[in-house]
Amino acid sequence: MATDNRENLAKTAEEVIRLIEVARKQAKIYPPHHPSVKDIVLKLVQVMEELLAPRSVVSFNIAQKELFLDEIPLPDASLTHNEFVELCVSKTISSLTFRTGLTSDEMTALVELLNDPPPEDGAEGDSSFRKKLAEKGVEHIEVGVLVSSADLVGGRGPSDGSAAEQEARNTRDEALEIVWHTCQDLLAGRTLDYGNVEMTVKGMVRGLLADRSVYKGLAAVKDYHNYTFNHMVNVAILSLLVGTELGLSTDQLDALGVAALLHDVGKLDIPVDLLSKPGKLTDDEWGTMRQHPVEGARVLLEQCGYENIGVTVALEHHARYDLSGYPTIAPNRPLHLFSRIVGVCDVYDALTSDRSYRRGIMPDKAAAIIMSGSSKDFDPALAKLFIQSAEVYPLDCVVVLTNGEPAVVHEQNPGDPVRPKVRLTRSGDEILDLRETDIGISKCIGTAAGTTNSQE
Numbered sequence: 001m002a003t004d005n006r007e008n009l010a011k012t013a014e015e016v017i018r019l020i021e022v023a024r025k026q027a028k029i030y031p032p033h034h035p036s037v038k039d040i041v042l043k044l045v046q047v048m049e050e051l052l053a054p055r056s057v058v059s060f061n062i063a064q065k066e067l068f069l070d071e072i073p074l075p076d077a078s079l080t081h082n083e084f085v086e087l088c089v090s091k092t093i094s095s096l097t098f099r100t101g102l103t104s105d106e107m108t109a110l111v112e113l114l115n116d117p118p119p120e121d122g123a124e125g126d127s128s129f130r131k132k133l134a135e136k137g138v139e140h141i142e143v144g145v146l147v148s149s150a151d152l153v154g155g156r157g158p159s160d161g162s163a164a165e166q167e168a169r170n171t172r173d174e175a176l177e178i179v180w181h182t183c184q185d186l187l188a189g190r191t192l193d194y195g196n197v198e199m200t201v202k203g204m205v206r207g208l209l210a211d212r213s214v215y216k217g218l219a220a221v222k223d224y225h226n227y228t229f230n231h232m233v234n235v236a237i238l239s240l241l242v243g244t245e246l247g248l249s250t251d252q253l254d255a256l257g258v259a260a261l262l263h264d265v266g267k268l269d270i271p272v273d274l275l276s277k278p279g280k281l282t283d284d285e286w287g288t289m290r291q292h293p294v295e296g297a298r299v300l301l302e303q304c305g306y307e308n309i310g311v312t313v314a315l316e317h318h319a320r321y322d323l324s325g326y327p328t329i330a331p332n333r334p335l336h337l338f339s340r341i342v343g344v345c346d347v348y349d350a351l352t353s354d355r356s357y358r359r360g361i362m363p364d365k366a367a368a369i370i371m372s373g374s375s376k377d378f379d380p381a382l383a384k385l386f387i388q389s390a391e392v393y394p395l396d397c398v399v400v401l402t403n404g405e406p407a408v409v410h411e412q413n414p415g416d417p418v419r420p421k422v423r424l425t426r427s428g429d430e431i432l433d434l435r436e437t438d439i440g441i442s443k444c445i446g447t448a449a450g451t452t453n454s455q456e
């Protein structure tokens with residue numbers, strides 16, 4: 001039944017893409033109020049409403065030239081599908097999110113903007129796409145755009161993307177792809193390619209040991225709105241940052257990285273509607289969700305054998321430090337160190353990530369939640385270490401201050417991760433130490449790793 005549902009959703013989503021492409025072509029020939037455009041747009045809104053009826057928010061996500069409806073891959077079966085993906089890639093669009101309440105005027109505005117020529121190299125960057133949508137009064141469509149830190153801070157970012165940064169980003173992309181393929185293998189009943197997963201993690205560990213700083217901002221990257229895969233990779237990066245801070249050996253880091261990368265494989269069989277359901281879950285639904293640690297452990301046990309630490313981490317990552325979580329764990333032994341590390345990183349990434357039904361919260365608020373759960377939900381020493389090692393606001397993170405001024409995180413203040421030194425980009429790059437003022441950070445709008453965090 002879940003498969004049927006996915007197939008139906010995929011079909012409706014493909015129809016939306018087809019209609020967008022038809023409307024776009026008509027709008028190149030006729031003015032927006034012409035019936036040839038209007039009728040298609042009305043149909044488009046109607047089909048979108050079908051998609052929105054059960055969930056209120058849907059996202060079309062583009063990752064590695066693949067198109068997804070939320071987390072459901074859409075097969076590239078048609079020419080229009082490929083044209084749409086190419087168009088998004090050329091305009092650096094990583095997602096289009098639609099919300100209930102969408103009007104035909106808003107859809108017309110989107111179609112017109114999609115027809116605007118892509119930015120030339122060195123031009124303002126297509127982050128202007130969002131500005132233009134806002135100027136046209138569009139409230140029910142959001143565009144996720146891959147932007148560079150230079151776009152965000154007017155080309156004055158201190159980081160112009162060193163070779164180490166580029167390599168770290170490539171490794172992250174590779175990890176995303178490996179996780180995606182691993183999940184597809186498992187869903188299709190094939191054997192997990194453990195060697196490939198291990199090799200990717202080893203690359204990550206070597207890169208991180210060589211230059212830890214470039215990985216610090218990487219887990220803040222939320223470029224693909226494909227939550228599950230992003231989440232697994234982010235949790236792996238965050239866990240490795242904590243692991244290196246703890247002084248784990250390279251072999252231990254490799255094992256921790258693989259376990260963190262696969263910690264949620266037990267979610268693969270959970271219907272996507274349930275994973276992204278807004279509001280309270282029914283008892284039955286909650287029961288299904290609570291099964292994923294046991295299911296993940298079962299899958300990894302079957303695929304990798306009982307001695308693989310990933311089995312333990314998958315089983316224990318929601319058990320909580322005081323064992324008040326799920327599943328019930330025998331109280332005669334503490335949770336494995338790796339489960340305690342992944343447990344902290346898992347919650348932090350989940351809190352700070354956008355979902356189809358809510359926005360992610362700001363890193364400083366997530367950090368406060370982690371600290372308030374210290375000793376109960378989280379190992380107190382690890383919670384503290386996590387906040388220090390993950391960096392709440394990574395270097396080069398583009399932020400808006402509580403006085404409305406944009407700034408870039410310039411330097412961390414040891415022991416005070418929520419009040420770093422920032423560079424004021426509007427007033428001649430003046431450095432402001434947030435410890436010495438009442439001004440704080442109101443929101444983070446991007447990272448130098450090259451993406452926005454969809455907090456606008």
Ligand SMILES: [Fe+2]
Binds near residue numbers: 263292317
């Ligand atoms: Fe989980």
Ligand SMILES: [Fe+2]
Binds near residue numbers: 231235263346
């Ligand atoms: Fe998780």
